[in-house]
Amino acid sequence: MSQTSPTVVVLTALAVEYDAVRAHLGDEIEELVHEDGTRVECGRLAGTDWRLAVAELGEGAVNASALTTQILGWLRPQAVLFVGVAGSLKEDVDVGDVVIGTKVYAVQGGKVTPEGFHARPEVWHGSNRLLQAARSALRGQNGVRGHLKPIACGDVVLTDEKSAFAEFIKHTYDDANAIEMEGAGAVHAAHVSGQLDALVIRGISDRANPEKSSEDKGGSQERAAAQAASVAVGVLRKHRPRGSGDSATSKEGPQYGGDHIDFRGGVFNGPVIGKRVDRDR
Template identity: 75%
Template sequence: MSETSPTVVVLTALPVEYDAVRAHLDDTEELVHDDGTRVERGRLAGTPWTLAVAELGEGAMNAAALTMQLVSWLRPEALLFVGVAGGLKDDIELGDVVVGTKVYAVQGGKVTPEGFQARPEVWHGSHRLVQAARSALRDLAVEGVRGHRKPIACGDVVLADHESAFADFIRRNYGDAYAIEMEGSGAAHAAHLSGQLDALVIRGISDRANAEKADDDASGSQERAAAQAACVAVGVLRKHRPRGGASSSAGSSGSEEGPHRDGGGRYGGDHIDFRGGTFHGPVIGKQVGGQR
């Protein structure tokens, strides 16, 4: 595969999630970081993207730390967290997919004599990726994929009782959340700290966050939900375009030669490319004898 192809890092927590994403890749190879973190990198056919898929394990803190490492190592253009979640709304079904317009970290707050007062943090999904998801979900609906662009709640809690005090806390303070999971806030925060990195959380609904969770899992709901989430992630990336302007054909590198195009569509002339950089004050240059 081309070393210059634009990269998307796809994060998962569980083996079933990892396997669902990996099934969409061609020409995979394993890469190992100096600290031991492993990814499989492969091509997403029909797109300019190279995908690097990682299985991080459970929890937001773990996700945040390893996401920072992976972003620093692989320098991706986009980051997706793809996996399963519990559904929080009556109109959501097992196998539906929630694309996170927002991700809430739900456990921050203040304990007062009047009770616990929530102090949430929130990260919005990348506008570019949410828009790509909007288009992708319309296409996938024809194939029977039910998708929702809605907020997602994230906490280091497995919710398996919809009548619990914690479930009531979620309903009172995060009433617009459609799903609950454990890693999205960590990945979203790491993406935010990395600067202008497009990031999105995509979750397939494998249970209803109630006492029937174990029965749902035993029925194969996690496998189905993970497969649907991976399908939506692929659909999003088929719509999403690299920032450098790569074409949608497979194997395109996404690079451009400079900031000024000639009549043939190529960049050229006596120009310096500062795209993506930061500078202050005038830039002065002189060309002598064909050299700058």
């Protein structure tokens, strides 16, 4: 596989999410190992120019932020997606739907005063280029109900929609349609890394209520992860690498006002830190 192909990184937290993304890679998959032990698997995303690297980071925003920073500095991708499952915060967002984060809120920052807790939220917006690709991709996704809406992120597993924390989310982040744990850490790392397109895509596996465990045991996480991975692949089929516009086939060239300036030098053509491990799929 050519290492001069433009790279996109897809991050996941759970094995079920990782497996759902990996299923979309081509037959030639290789494992890269960073000198600090972090591993990614890479393969060609069929029908695109992308070299896709998928990583399983584990749970939590702090962990996601640290490992995302490491992976971005290592592989120097043009875009990063965080793909996985989440709980619904809205009645009209059903299990099996997919929420694409127009905004990602870090919900736990604030100040405690004698008058109570005053939220000091942080928010990151999804890349316009990726959001536009998502809008286009969803029009051709059969069997997928997508929502381009904000997502709340906190290091809390929410299983009680009547809890004080659930009421806090509803009151302070009323436009959030889903809640999860890692997105804010990943998009913060992407933000501080410079000019990098980033997006969070979450399949709904539960309603953040006491039935979460039974829904998970019933296979809802597998279905939600598969839906999110399908949407992510659809987005990448629409999202063209910077500098790849062909005036004969694409309306993203300079004559159409397209932005082809690559501030990151995003083609991955540097040395691989660590070692490559060839693996059969």
